[in-house]
Amino acid sequence: MEVDADHANAWAARRKFCLPIIMPSLLQGKSTAVVSPMLPIFIHVDLGASAGTVGAVSSLYSLTQVLSSPIIGVMLAKVHYRLSASIALGVVICSCICCYASGNLIELIPARSLGALAIIAWDLSRKVWMSVELPKEVRGRVISTMAGLNKFATLVAVGVSGFLAELFSTRSIFLVQGGLTGAALLSILVHSLFAPAEPLSTTRASRPQTQQNGQSSNDVGLRSVLVAHWKTFATAGVFCASLNGCRIVWQIALPLVAHHVGLDKSNVGLLAAFCFAIEGLVNLTFTGRIIDRFGRKVVGLPALLLMAGGFALLSQAGSVHSLAVSGALYALGNGFSGGLVQTIAQDVTPSHAKSQFLGVWKMITTQGGLWMPAIFGAICDSVSLSVAGLTLAFLTALTALGLAVAVPETAPVRSSNEQLLVLNGPLRP
Numbered sequence: 371m372e373v374d375a376d377h378a379n380a381w382a383a384r385r386k387f388c389l390p391i392i393m394p395s396l397l398q399g400k401s402t403a404v405v406s407p408m409l410p411i412f413i414h415v416d417l418g419a420s421a422g423t424v425g426a427v428s429s430l431y432s433l434t435q436v437l438s439s440p441i442i443g444v445m446l447a448k449v450h451y452r453l454s455a456s457i458a459l460g461v462v463i464c465s466c467i468c469c470y471a472s473g474n475l476i477e478l479i480p481a482r483s484l485g486a487l488a489i490i491a492w493d494l495s496r497k498v499w500m501s502v503e504l505p506k507e508v509r510g511r512v513i514s515t516m517a518g519l520n521k522f523a524t525l526v527a528v529g530v531s532g533f534l535a536e537l538f539s540t541r542s543i544f545l546v547q548g549g550l551t552g553a554a555l556l557s558i559l560v561h562s563l564f565a566p567a568e569p570l571s572t573t574r575a576s577r578p579q580t581q582q583n584g585q586s587s588n589d590v591g592l593r594s595v596l597v598a599h600w601k602t603f604a605t606a607g608v609f610c611a612s613l614n615g616c617r618i619v620w621q622i623a624l625p626l627v628a629h630h631v632g633l634d635k636s637n638v639g640l641l642a643a644f645c646f647a648i649e650g651l652v653n654l655t656f657t658g659r660i661i662d663r664f665g666r667k668v669v670g671l672p673a674l675l676l677m678a679g680g681f682a683l684l685s686q687a688g689s690v691h692s693l694a695v696s697g698a699l700y701a702l703g704n705g706f707s708g709g710l711v712q713t714i715a716q717d718v719t720p721s722h723a724k725s726q727f728l729g730v731w732k733m734i735t736t737q738g739g740l741w742m743p744a745i746f747g748a749i750c751d752s753v754s755l756s757v758a759g760l761t762l763a764f765l766t767a768l769t770a771l772g773l774a775v776a777v778p779e780t781a782p783v784r785s786s787n788e789q790l791l792v793l794n795g796p797l798r799p
Contacts, residue, residue: 390452390561391496392512394554396519398459398492405543406621407642408531411629412540417475421626421755425747428622430479432739434486439736440592442490443729446498452562455495459555461488466548470541490732498724501716513716514658517708521650523550532639540635595726602718607734609777610711612769613670615738616677619746619762620700627687627755641693645701652705660706665779666714669706674770676703678763685759711735717780 405412410424419427446454465485472478504512531543596603624645628638661669680700687693715735719727742765749758 390558391499392516392519393557394455394459395496395516396523396554397550397557398462398554405531405547407625407639408535408540408543408635410622410625411535411635411638412543413475413478414626414629416540417478419475420751422747422751423475424622424626425743425745425750427475427479427482428618428743429740429747431482431486432618432736432743434483435490435736436733436740438487439490439494439731439733440726440729442487443494443725443727443732444592446491446494446725446729447723451495451499451502452558455492455499456555456558456562458488458490458492458495459551459558461485462492462551463548463555464488466544466551470544470548472541494725494728494732497712497715497719497728500712501719501724501728504716511658511662513709513712514653514661517653517657517712519650519654521646521653521705521708526643530639532636532642535639536634536636592726592730595720595723595730599718599720599727599730603730603734605777606714606718606780607731609670609769609773610714610735611738612742612765612772613674613707613711613738614735615740615742616674616681616762616766616769617704618739619742620677620681620704622743622746623681623684623755623759623762624693624697626750627684627759628693630755631688631690631693633690633693637690641690641697644694645697648698648701649705649708652702653708657706657708657710661710661713666710666717667773667777667779670710670773671770673703673705673707673710674766674773676700676706678766678770679703681759681763681766685756685763714780 413419413424413427414421462485465481465488468481468484469478472481500513531546534542534546624642625638628641633641657669677700680696680698680703683692683696683699687696715728715731719731742762745765746758746762749761
């Protein structure tokens with residue numbers, strides 16, 4: 371049966387990408403995933419900065435990514451994605467060491483900015499890798515598996531970092547992140563020793579197309595990408611930017627509210643680990659199958675509404691139990707949306723200018739992490755933490771409305787007879 375064959379192809383793709391992509395993503399994860407529970411406390415308590423400054427530092431990190439993404443995307447068009455991914459992870463390790471050694475914001479900010487540049491290069495290299503070699507029909511399941519495993523890896527790291535911060539110092543979290551990144555780099559290097567010289571995929575649909583109208587992908591400029599794909603950036607790009615911004619603010623808001631309620635560092639780490647466990651479980655069991663079978667919007671709409679509810683409950687949290695309930699609700703929504711941004715990015719990326727498009731895409735989708743933390747921090751300082759949480763609940767619900775109204779579906783869907791129908795993708799010019 372076609373459904374059985376499709377299921378087998380999904381598992382074959384998972385196995386093929388395990389060592390070069392899934393395992394490094396599991397170990398390294400997002401740049402802030404490992405340090406997220408302790409970073410706001412490190413800046414607020416250890417370095418003596420205000421809650422508003424915590425949001426400003428997070429916004430500056432995102433600003434670095436916004437400004438550098440298009441340039442890095444053009445540069446990566448001239449470098450093989452396996453090489454650029456390895457170099458990027460090496461720079462991340464250097465950034466972690468510099469953050470560990472920092473004693474004030476003047477030292478921390480450049481080290482974090484260096485990490486932001488490296489994470490952009492790693493993320494774009496990984497997305498180009500998947501766009502070249504991963505068929506669209508199984509994309510949602512592979513990316514959701516990667517996102518779910520990443521949550522569980524982060525769960526362990528967050529729990530360990532909380533206890534390390536309590537036993538040693540808060541800055542020791544950077545060593546945890548550096549160690550996991552080193553293991554991710556080792557996984558790619560081991561794969562490179564045995565990988566074939568040609569791309570792993572042998573299907574015509576997933577091979578890179580290096581020319582369009584006689585133009586090499588290396589010659590495609592940012593202006594032509596913007597002109598050809600501005601509708602994609604204005605709809606799906608803006609939605610993904612808002613979703614990313616909501617996620618980044620949660621990583622700031624949860625530790626600050628937990629610290630305000632009176633939790634110590636180890637319990638903050640355990641609370642974050644509890645949330646990551648829920649997200650990972652949902653990612654691995656439901657998200658990928660729903661994304662591939664019913665589409666991206668079917669997953670995104672309820673996920674964002676659950677996240678908005680989590681923000682609303684967090685704004686009123688006054689005890690450990692209320693924190694756990696708000697965290698569980700948010701984690702359920704974030705778990706359903708796990709891998710959604712990456713899957714949409716793969717759906718809309720043109721074959722003739724992958725890294726250039728993804729560079730501009732990253733610049734736009736990082737915008738949410740630039741302005742949402744700044745808004746959150748400003749409201750915290752000028753009004754209260756509770757009002758800031760309610761504001762983010764409203765913005766998250768508004769993001770759900772934008773997905774419903776403005777963003778077309780880009781995914782393969784299943785008809786009633788369970789055959790896979792690949793849409794042409796209204797977002798593709």
